[in-house]
Amino acid sequence: MNLLLGYYPGCALHGSSSDYESSIQACLQAFKIRLVELNGWVCCGASAAHSVNPLLSKSLSARNLAIAEREGYTELLAPCPLCSMELCKARHTILEDEEHRKQLSDIVELPLQGKTRVINVLQVFESIGQAELREHVKQPLTEVRAACYYGCLLTRPPKVVEFDDCEHPNSMEGILEALGASTVKWNFATECCGAGMTLAREETVIELSHRILANAVAHGANCIVVACPMCHVNLDMKQEETRKAHPELPQLPVYYLSDLVGLAVGLKESQLGVDKHFVPAELDLLSEPAETR
Amino acid sequence: MEDLTARTAEIPGVKCAVHYKYMCSDPGQSLVREKIVEEKLDGLVVAACSPHMHMKTFRAAAKAAGLNPYLVEIANIREHCSWVHEPKTEMTTVKAMDIIRMSVNKVIQDHSLEPIKVSLVKRALVIGGGVAGIQAALDIADAGHEVILVEREPSVGGKMAGLSETFPTLDCSQCILTPRMVEVGQHPGIRLYTYSEVEAVSGFLGNFSVTIRKKARYVDVDKCNGCLDCWAKCPSKQNQSEFDYGLGQRKAIYVPFPQAVPARPVIDPKTCIKFQRNKCGVCLKICKANAINYEDEDKIVTEEVGAIVVATGFKLYNIGKKQDTPGIIGYGEYGYGEYKDVIDGLQFERLASASGPTSGEIRRPSDGAEPKNVVFIACVGSRDPAKGIPYCSKICCMYTAKHTMLYKHKVHDGQAHVFYMDIRAGGKSYDEFVRRAIEKDGARYYRGRVSKISEENGKLMVSGSDTIGGEPVEIEADMVVLASAMRPSDGAKELAQKLKIGYDEHGFLSESHPKLRPVETTTAGIFVCGACQGPKDIPESVAQASAAAAKVQVLFSKSELTREPEVARIDEINCAACSACLRACPYSAIERAEIRDRGGNLVKYTSRVNPSLCMGCGTCVSVCPSKCADLEGFSEQQIYGMVNSLI
Amino acid sequence: MRKAGSFDKAVSALRIERCYQCGKCSAGCPMGSVMDAPPHRIMQWVGRGAIDRAVNAESIWLCVSCQTCTARCPQTVDTAGIMDEVRALAWREGVCSPAMVRTKLFLEAFLDSVRRHGRLNETELIAKYKIRGFLSDYKMALLLKDSMLAPRLIKRGKFRLFGGKSGDRDVIKRIFDKCEKVAAAEANDKTPKEAHHG
Structure with a gap:
């Protein structure tokens, strides 16, 4: 499809969620989409910044938007939904509030128009389109019965991110079904996993994650698909602890959406970083009954 | 004021100027009458409030003193001046003076007019055969006037025919309504058009022509x-x-x-x-x-009527993703209507009704099981600006309380849970009724909204809030009943456009004045009643229907109607018959006419105003290229005179 | 008595006046059941000017900013945004419910890292958070908790001892300084505010 996209990795993808980065890079390469990392990007400040200084939060994102604008990107891919939402929020302010735009431009020391559109990973796959996805499939994901997990910020707040239906999203289902996978109807697609509360209130996060995992299992899913590094940490890395608190819960592989797209178009687990997950996630495992895993 | 009075007296043409604080009062009017007689006045300007308020009063006073009432002008120095400008400043006084001077210049060129007499057809059309339409039709017919009742559905009865019991007495809805339906069907004065719709309406007060489509x-x-x-x-x-x-x-x-x-x-x-x-x-x-x-x-019939009562009722907001009106949004968090056991209030009425699909047994739609835990949610759509409906639907608090009672009376071991924001039970015996639901029939009330409903193993997980207890509440329900917002019924807006009556941003039909003209519309001869005008319960709808019927009877009590004579007039001698006015007239009040000599030979064509149709809007005056159209009481000369007095 | 004119302005822009206490925010809040004061109560306190109550609540530090409340509010109040403003006010004033000190420390360590490097250094964040947390309550178990994850992260290449750094670190420091200056000015805002209980 020969496309060049501005790319904002964010700290997680350059840190403990490096597997997500390798997954996206490898997967999009297969579609001839080149990602160019934003020169001199800064952390969006995540929950810390918007929690204690909303202006700082918007300024950090505005700085990144200004850089993207300077480099001439029409679209900027931010695979982490928190970064993506923060960037969208800043852009929303820039476009709606002239006074605020001037203030932000002044703070970040760069001109700022809000020209660059911020997109998430799902939007990249949607722009590729189901037809082209289908054409690229080498290994149809017939064994996959996915619970598509959107989490909080891919669709919320709807007025800021303007993506899909915030209560009953279905864009991920469309993408996976094009790959030959089936998806399940379940109730926790947009419920929060506890996100950044992992360090401070682990027991609560484990309970929230458990509800999500258990509901996916109850509705017949054999894996969960996410598009967020935090969701992946809570559902994958912390799954062992969650299962300690709830021993009846079977192991459930947790994929990034790009993992499954990558596997379907014939990439190897190691290329995508699927082998780096905490819960074993080799595709062959999906054909076995959950109890034996 | 004294200053204004003195300066007014100096305006050329003014015979005398007097000041009195309450000119509209009885002594004030006496003063006016005395002055007209004493000073032999041939025109009167009252500098006071809006002509909307007291034009009638002063015209009557003038008439009593022998002055033609159309020689009275009102200079509005209240709404147009003192209320909207800084008080007691020089500029405000100057403006008041200007307004008075303009009115004097207008009254100088006024001439006597006589009200226009129009015949009237003493037959009424009632649109909508719900309880409001039925009541209005029966009242008018019982007063001895013919009624044409048009109902879209195959039967009259409306929403009320489908209700189980009614609050606050719990009497059977059908038992009290069906006798009235029978009466409507058998009344010699009522002609019933069911399965029919009003297609077009033309004409005016006393003389409407209505086209009705009788569906095949x-x-x-x-x-x-x-x-x-x-x-x-x-x-x-x-x-x-x-x-x-x-x-x-x-x-x-x-x-x-x-x-x-x-x-x-x-x-x-x-x-x-x-x-x-x-x-x-x-x-x-x-x-x-x-x-x-x-x-x-389909058959098209035409009926001539003198008055129209609109009683098209309501429908319920549905929570589905697809909505019929831009700006109204569905409830994704309640499942967009995809869960079978999430029903609305009218559906519950059918479940509870002895004539309903379950013969009155409470059975949930998905599997026919008797639900043991039922959650009732108030304000679904209502009072929810985010979904596009900011208003309160008024009846839901009461019918939800009723539903919990009906449920408990039928499922003795069941538990009703109600999520509400406020309990609005203003009305005779209404609050007592809600208390009875809680105290006697054990309904559990939680003050808070529900955030989400999801279906899990055949149960509905209801995540709500108890804001008084200060915590979230989760209930595993077998069935959920939504008190969905009341909305105007389908097609109400289109009908309003055909009738040339107003409606608000939600599509409810507008009354002429919210307090003093609650059943009149801005179009004379057309009245509204029932839920098409705004959410209301049965007693209110019936009362309003009787009020509309009374208004129709007042109208029909006269042998002929009088209309204000301030209508357009065409200078037929000079009219070039270009028909510009004919095309521009929004009321189709202008026709092309022939002028013939005594021998019957055609002299010329001209435009001609039908004074019984003309509304006096003046559109023809502004489009006429040869200045042959003019408006009685607002002639071009008068307007020039007024403008001139300012220069 | 607090002078908080700019706070009032900020929460007003997020439509706090529209809150009619329906509780839908609390009903859908993932943390609602573990909060001392669920979101609707924080909104009530903010709305009626009982700001002391709000800033001292544990729940403001338990909010995970999932935006469910904002997305579902029937009155279009930006509930999550108001939670941010309350936290920011508490932060400026150095107020924190004792039970939530660790959360605050985490945020501190996070921002400190971003200020210095322009990006998050996870190793530094965890180390700083653990040590400061330990110094605040001397809980050995918490100090050592998750330490077993480290080798497994390293094994998976998910642990970068030295995080990335942004090129424009001077600019970033200036951005922090400017934003903090605005915040400090707001904290000293002299606009009088009516008395409240707390």
Whole structure:
């Protein structure tokens, strides 16, 4: 499809969620989409910044938007939904509030128009389109019965991110079904996993994650698909602890959406970083009954 | 004021100027009458409030003193001046003076006018055969006037016919309504057009012409004897019943419910085997009266009426993703209507009704099980600006309390849970009724909204809030009943446009004045009543219907109508008959006429105003290229005079 | 008595006046059941000017900013945004419910890292958070908790001892300084505010 996209990795993808980065890079390469990392990007400040200084939060994102604008990107891919939402929020302010735009431009020391559109990973796959996805499939994901997990910020707040239906999203289902996978109807697609509360209130996060995992299992899913590094940490890395608190819960592989797209178009687990997950996630495992895993 | 009075007296043409604090009071009016007689006045300017307030008062005073009432002008120095400008400043006084001077210049060129007399047809049209329409029709007919009642559905009865019991007395809805339906059906003064819609309306107060479309029924109502054998024998059974809001089924040839008036069936061609596959024909074969006619077509009839009562009622907001109106949004968090056991208030009425699809047993739609935990949610859509409906639907608090009672009376070991924001139970015996639901019938009330409903293992997980207890509440329910917002019924807006009456941003029809003219519309001769004007319960709808009927009777008590004479007039001698005015007139009040000499030879064509149709808007005056159109009481000369007085 | 004119302005821009206490925010809040004061109560306190109550609540530090409340509010109040403003006010004033000190420390360590490097250094964040947390409550178990994850992260290449750094670190420091200056000015805002209980 020969496309060049501005790319904002964010700290997680350059840190403990490096597997997500390798997954996206490898997967999009297969579609001839080149990602160019934003020169001199800064952390969006995540929950810390918007929690204690909303202006700082918007300024950090505005700085990144200004850089993207300077480099001439029409679209900027931010695979982490928190970064993506923060960037969208800043852009929303820039476009709606002239006074605020001037203030932000002044703070970040760069001109700022809000020209660059911020997109998430799902939007990249949607722009590729189901037809082209289908054409690229080498290994149809017939064994996959996915619970598509959107989490909080891919669709919320709807007025800021303007993506899909915030209560009953279905864009991920469309993408996976094009790959030959089936998806399940379940109730926790947009419920929060506890996100950044992992360090401070682990027991609560484990309970929230458990509800999500258990509901996916109850509705017949054999894996969960996410598009967020935090969701992946809570559902994958912390799954062992969650299962300690709830021993009846079977192991459930947790994929990034790009993992499954990558596997379907014939990439190897190691290329995508699927082998780096905490819960074993080799595709062959999906054909076995959950109890034996 | 004294200063203004003194300066007014100096305006050329002013004979005398007097000041009195309450000129509209009885002594004030006496003063006016005295001055007219004493000073032999041939014009009167009252500098006071808006002519909307007291034009009538002063015209009457002038008439009593022998002055033609159309020689009275009001200079509005209150709404147009003192109320909207800084008080006691020089500029405000200057403006007041200007307004008075303009009015004086206008009154100088006024001439005597006589009200226009118009004949009237003493027959009323009532649109909508719900409880409000029925009440209005019966009241007007009982007063001895003919009524034409048009109802869109195959039977009259409206929403009330489908209710189980009514608050706050719990008397059976059908038991109290059906006698009135029968009365409507049998009343010699009422002509019933069911399964019909108003297609077009023209004319004016006292003389409306109404086109009605009688939808093809495929059953000859006159031949049919109402035996309903066809209904019993029709093999096409599994069609969603509109009357049961999809909870029950009906045949292809059907009456909506057994007590329907008229008890004459209709065929729904969309579900009829004869229409779909050209087979069957059972109804035709068994009909002894020979009333089935598959070739039936829509018929258009025209009726002349003098007054119109609109009573088109309401429908409920649905929570689905697809909405019929831009700006109204569905409830994704409640499942967009995809969960079978999440129903609305009217559906619950059918479940609780002895004539309903479950014969009055409370059974949930998905599997027919008796629900042991039922959650009732108030304010669904209502008071929810994010969904596009900011108003309170007024009746939900009461019917939700009623629902919990009906439920408890039928499912003794069941538990009703209610999520509410406020309990609005203003009305005679209303609050006591809600307390009874809580205290006697054990309904549990939680003050808080519900954030989400999800379906899990055949249960509905309801995540709500108890804001008084200060915590979230989760209830595993077997069924959820939504008190959905009341909205104007389908097509109300389009009908309003045909009738040239107003409606608000939500589509409810507008009354002329919210307090003093609550059943009148801005179009004379057209009245509103019931839920089409705004959410209201049965007693209010009935009261308003009787009020509208009383207004119609007031109108019909006169032998002829008088209209204000401030209408357009054409200088027919000079008119070039270009017809610009004819095309521009929004009321179709101008026609092309011929002027002939005594020998009957055509002299010329001209435009001519029908004074009984003209509303005096002045559009013709502004479009006439030869300045032949003018407005009585607001002539071009008068306006120039007024403008001149300012320069 | 607090002078908080700019706070009032900020929460007003997020439509706090529209809150009619329906509780839908609390009903859908993932943390609602573990909060001392669920979101609707924080909104009530902010709305009626009982700001002391709000800033001292544990729940403001338990909010995970999932935006469910904002997305579902029937009155279009930006509930999550108001939670941010309350936290920011508490932060400026150095107020924190004792039970939530660790959360605050985490945020501190996070921002400190971003200020210095322009990006998050996860190793530094965890180390700083653990040590400061330990110094605040001397809980050995918490100090050592998750330490077993480290080798497994390293094994998976998910642990970068030295995080990335942004090129424009001077600019970033200036951005922090400017934003903090605005915040400090707001904290000293002299606009009088009516008395409240707390």
